[in-house]
Amino acid sequence: MLTKTLLKEIPADCAAEIKALFGERFSISPPILDHHGRDESPYPLLAPQAVVFANTTEEVAALVKICDRFEVPIIPFGAGTSLEGHILPIHGGIALDLNNMNRVIAIHPEDMMVTVEPAVRRKQLNAELKDTGYFFPVDPGADASIGGMCATRASGTNAVRYGTMRENVLALTVVTASGEIIRTGTQAKKSSAGYDLTRLFVGSEGTLGIITEITLKIYPQPEEIAAAICSFSSVTEAVNAVIEVIQMGIPVARVELVDELAIAAINQHSKLSLKPSPTLFFEFIGSPHSVQEQAQHAQEIVKTHGGQDFEWAIHPEDRARLWHARHNAYFACLQLQAGCRIINTDVCVPISKLAQCIDETRKDLDGSWIKAPILGHVGDGNYHVLLVIDPDKPEDFQEAERLNAAIVQRALRLGGTCTGEHGVGMHKIDFLVDEHGAAAIDVMRTIKQALDPKNILNPGKMIRV
Template sequence: MNAPTPSAQLQPEAHPRSVPAALIDALKARFGERCSTALVVREQHGRDESAYTSVPPPAAVVFAESTADVAAAVKLASDYSVPVIPFGVGSSLEGHLLAIQGGISLDVSRMNRILAVNAEDLTVTVQPGVTRKQLNEEIKSTGLFFPIDPGADASLGGMSATRASGTNAVRYGTMRENVLALEVVTASGEVIRTGTRAKKSSAGYDLTRLMVGSEGTLGVMTEITLRIYPLPEAISAAICSFPSIEAAVRSTIQIIQMGIPIARVELIDAHTVRMVNAHSKLSLREEPLLLMEFHGSPASVKEQAETVQEIASEHGGNAFEWAVTPEERTRLWTARHNAYFAAIQSKPGCRAISTDTCVPISRLADCLLDSVAEADASGLPYFLVGHVGDGNFHFGYLIDPASPEEYATAEKLNHQLVHRALKLGGTCTGEHGVGMHKMDFLLTEAGSGAVDMMRTIKRALDPKNIMNPGKIFTL
């Protein structure tokens, strides 16, 4: 597995296609002020949370407010063979939103209506610009909630496009399991529907699963039908400190293998606890810790918690602290979700090179402990968090973006980690998606035959290669 050169990663080679003035004129005629060529707007839509810092912005930004808007914009772009990059809230970590081949950014954040709540069937249909927090706020009066929680208040369109998951995946699954149906604008500007609100179907190819995780390379999602769940009768959260990362991981493995239906179990290493304490004004013990949450009836939550506490104690876990009230739980989970920003602020001016490996739960300790040893030996500052209940964890290597040496070190660590995860039967990305950063890893993981099949699908559905080109693989 050959690592890309630091210069190629910091300044990815761009092959922008020309955007004819006639297309810009046509977009302005159709959208008026909702088509912007202002530099500040284009720059805002030409970056994300990844470490890429030197990619030219799109030629224009179109703000869609309906499916008809999306179809019109894509049809015009298709007529001129110009790339279209869907944009939600800009929280991508893998360069998904960057206009490396030029084109227009299609902002769907104004498509933020909840279209239907079918409480009896436990489904909801939303536009792609609805964020997960907005959805939960608007349906909480029904006694239902949407559990997929990637940390950022991401748009549900972006979450579907990257097949996101997050802290609750160990119990509720990922976007793959929770998207039932879609409305999609194809590369030609046609509007199609995939799937239904029924919980299962054997009707033809599973186009919904094809679109979920396609990262905007096959079409633009304009409606999404999701599973929702009853709010648990009782919720309890706990933190437990451990003498070592290994002890915390061994506890997690035993919890999962015993079949305890824990809702969340997050690993935070001592470096990250220190950063979180400083950022969120907490006083957590600066040792590796597990942050856990239990859902169910009061009796089942109590039983789960007692069993988990017993397991943790066997591995040296101590200082169990409980958070039962919503305010206490929110405070803990907000601190966890702010870990990325806490780490960034710990080294002013830095960028984070994030990893996203996921391995079978039985191999979690093997993969994680060797990777920690390599990171410690490198001397590079880092943070470590993990949705360890499903074998997924993230290193964030903190680098000076002006230092090719630091970038090379981070990329070396990342490549060693991915190689290790693949050898153990895992994947290069558990939830962030491939984007630009993991294209070489995908080839190693899936093999040339599988990637060629993906290319065949892409060429068939997007013959002009206008849908977010240069992501997942090259044509």
Template sequence: MNHPAPPAVGRRPLPPALLDALRAAFGERVSTSDAVRTHHGRDESPFDPQLPDAVVFAHSADDVRQVVSLCALHGVPLIPYGAGSSLEGHLLAVRGGVSLDLSDMNRVLSIDAEDLTVTVEPGITRKALNDALRDTGLFFPIDPGADASIGGMTATRASGTNAVRYGTMRENVLGLTAVLADGRVVKTGTRARKSSAGYDLTRLFVGSEGTLGVITEITLRLHPLPEAVSAAICAFPSMGDAVRTVIETIQLGVPIARVEFVDALAIRAINRHSNMTLAEAPTLFFEFHGTEAGVKEQVELVESLAAQHGGQDFEWATRPEDRSRLWAARHNAYFAMLQLKPGCRSVTTDVCVPISRLADCVVETDADLRASSLPCPIVGHVGDGNFHVAILVDPAKPEELDEAERINERIVERALRMGGTCTGEHGVGLHKMRFLEKEHGEAAVDTMRAIKLALDPRNLMNPGKIFKC
């Protein structure tokens, strides 16, 4: 047993007429098999699976419009599905309905290299997108670790390791096309870099977690590949020393591309999983982008700051294959950490605080975790004040799940007290719903709910997520 999901309020059987209509339109691309439904009814969250009644595999924007229209006609919930890498229960069919799998909508529709933009379908993953851009001299920098779909990254306003320099999905989505709950199609934004024409509907959909519509096309901002890239790791005597190095780096305006924090327990897991021999101490992973001279200047300044806080000599990864191995180890940290406690599930949480409060937040959180009986490694994109805790629990022991949620609540409440947010990049989904009003206030959440019900008055689009309607 995992973490119980919220009760399935209002769940009813799938109308036979809807299933007949879907099969008539899509044939074998409609599945009601237990295996397919189970695959689409679980994610990387700690919740019990919540299975949809049927799964439809879309191949085009017109397929999406047809499915949405049929679900609207029959009053049936619909949950968009990308790569399945959600950590907060976004994909769970808490009220049944249809899971709409967009993974086959994975084409690059156009590359406009002169304008530094690309337009894609939502099912393409970030790695596949950058493979398609390989010969253009451009790349898409948002890197949440998992090989997530661009549609899912847009829906959750993802960020990741490069956000400190290149921003999040919020800054890198220029426009999109979405199918609304009644089947209408709306286009937002343009390929222009800015606009003051009306409400910013693009930003409304970025981070909406599938609750306002199904995204079928996304135009993204691209960036030139840097002339020079250097990566390094540096171990520190304490978490506070490592984080203070980051704070000073950011406050001095060093245009660092990546700076990741990994605590000693997470380093131990990475060493075992990736066959590495890193010092088991609080560690920063750095990456520097720019010209040869610019990178050299960044490196010298950051090395000086690290030395002032007890940082050991930098270990450099200058060859592309060495950098790839280093960052692969960091990206695989989640799966490495799961191996610290065989058979466990992770109650994963993330928060983000103003950079000036980051050291306080991380050090106080570390004290909390040390008092727990559970393994709780910490990693973080600390360049923008964001860190993650993986609380490893035995899913057969309810007392461990309860302890994990108590830890999660203390971490979130600390972040909110310091002027931060309950989630920096995972999204709200099911797991962070109870914190949304604490963060934004009742009036703001009521405003969000009003927008949701204006676009989806019957609450059919991914219902039960973000807030209750």
């Protein structure tokens, strides 16, 4: 699956220069290398040749200048929660571990923004924001690093209401491939000043620059929150209910689909007793009256689509338990089969095509031996099929990839994208070409080659050079 033929040793002079700067924060200890050679993707371990732990933007810049001279690849490493092999050093090189850069630098509640270092985790950020009355909504489930979430343009359950990292990053500090430090964006909420470098680096997966500081939007903590679950006799009914809720303009905070197989896994993993049928998880936020209005309107729509057992979770602890269960669905599904791994699909389609898309996919999946629970941020048209495979069985891999390819091609035919939120990494490089066409990929490649002419920044990811 992975070719090691491209691996180059780090030149001894290069290693010596880095060691002189970073001392013990330059490591070639095998356990440390191994720790940086695996993420949440199903790819096997592939360790880097060295790991460097940087403490500051200036240190990152100094490292990049050395690697630029010696043409040694650099792969930024945060929480290691990538699902698409983003952090695997397939051309060898140095894993740049940013986890020492984990400070919330400044909170500006009066401007509803916060500036953080890249290794700040999502949960840590919200813990630090808690007493300010604000929160950061983007929530991909995993306790990812904010830098990694920028790199993959992450989103998750709240995106239907608050948008993705695309909408919620105001400004960045970035170290370029030549080791220059640049700032993109300002603290102003909007700007027409020049090319939108912020949005160019968000979603660039470490291939154009290394993000070392991030300014994010934050939002007032909702006055009132209500969660509800509701079960359906089919996924199609559930999806049609969501489509109408969205089309009616009800500003749901979250609306998640969990199919019967995933519910069963969740019940087992989280010790719950949810009805094992396709289920929607809703969350409504706002003023008490507005929450009531939204919830009532949604409940009426859901009923007309056959929704049953609309059940409320008003108390914070009940709500937390529900969403905790939803967030752990991925890990719950990892226990559907002993020793399994998961190939996670991630297509996103226009909402009007979602029922058709999931329907046809379900039929595909029913014809296969691979267990395949479905989860979805369905309010955005984004859903995941968790293809549960035995990593020791090549036929499982092959079958899962066949299913994945069919799911992607279907989504593209329906006007969608091959990845709603996980990114391209190693896994979707060819799908990216199918999605955008050769001419648009040429434009992306031109940008990559212009900004990283020696191809040292996370080479081999997203785009072939």
